[in-house]
Amino acid sequence: MVAKGFIVDLNKPLVFQFLTRTHWWLIPLIWLPVVGWFLSRAISMGQTIPQVALMAALGIFLWTLVEYSLHRFLFHIKTKSYWGNTLHYLLHGCHHKHPMDGLRLVFPPAATAVLIFPFLNLIKLFSTPSATPALFGGGLLGYVMYDVTHYYVHHGQPVSETVKSLKKYHLNHHFRVHDKGFGITSSLWDKVFGTLPPKMAEKKSR
Template identity: 50%
Template sequence: MSEKRFTVDLNKPLAFQVGHLGETYQEWVHTPILTVESPRFFESDFMEMLTRTRWWMVPVVWLPVAIYFIGMSYTMGHTLPVVAILSVSGVFVWTFLEYCFHRFLFHIDTQSYWGNTFHYLIHGYHHKHPMDGLRLVIPPLEAAIVIAMLWYLCRVLFTVATGSALLGGGLAGYVIYDTTHYYLHHGQPTKQSLKSLKKYHMKHHFRIQNKGFGVTTKLWDSVFETLPKTKAADKSG
């Protein structure tokens, strides 16, 4: 007699249920539920609060920090042109990190209880509930942990003046990323460039979820050959 498959109860907190799905987790998490309702993750109200973030919190919290680090670079002796070049370089580096995080961390293939739980909490929930506006941008506490690690790396690799400009630019790139990501899900773009980006990202969610990892740019998908096929290519193949 075959073992009965575990079924997630959407009316109960989800975080510690999804691990029980085992090898069926990947199929479950990539079958989206298209409602704007925000499902409950935890029994604890405090833990639940930490998982919900309004989109405007990202620029409110992190743009001043980005400006502070960029200003620090200038006050420590770099000229304005050098600060500008380093800051733009930081934005560019962020686009690469954005791609790497999304491809290699957010889309890890898991089957174990804790692996499934970890994946669900960092990104799987977004594929299961892609229209949940309260869990679309990264919560400030989670972002602060990553930013602290990046600042430590900058201190190891560069002088404080150089590292602060790079980190400030990277933070600006992150703000652009998270606000763009929110807009692609909930906005109605009129410009062709944003329409194309929205279509590209929706294809990642609903058609080819192991391709199209870039959110703000398709550059790294092109470089690393993870561009999703077009319909024309699908037909010719």
């Protein structure tokens, strides 16, 4: 990988290759039990099942904004230094360089385990103690849905028109317009923040 005079060669350090390669099925296998634990924790703290379901749905919705923000502002950040380029390559650059590599389509669990703590603490700032587990569990479920959806739009063969459109939308981001279309599970926040790909934006304005 070459970027503004800095060469990032990640073919030799095997540890870098290991850190960027993950089987998609590890995501639900590892994180769905954690989701279940947080939701059951909310119930044990006095929340009713309908309340937990509502807060989990809100958590999923909040995740879609996190998903968009991470993809736009972190994964597509402009870097200039060697280590900046290296970190960017590990986070997302390797995926754009090898978009059909089935082992580079989901986030490594070890990295996720580190990142979830700031999000949990952020939720605690505006949520009650008994609501926090449900909101966080919903957000984590949203993340699982995001990662498996991301894998599917690259390697699945969708039948429904909705999923076909989602696949086309994301592959357009990869192969045509890299600086637009940051949503993975939906185009909602691209519409809100004006980052729809040009042709879609034209259709919307008509």
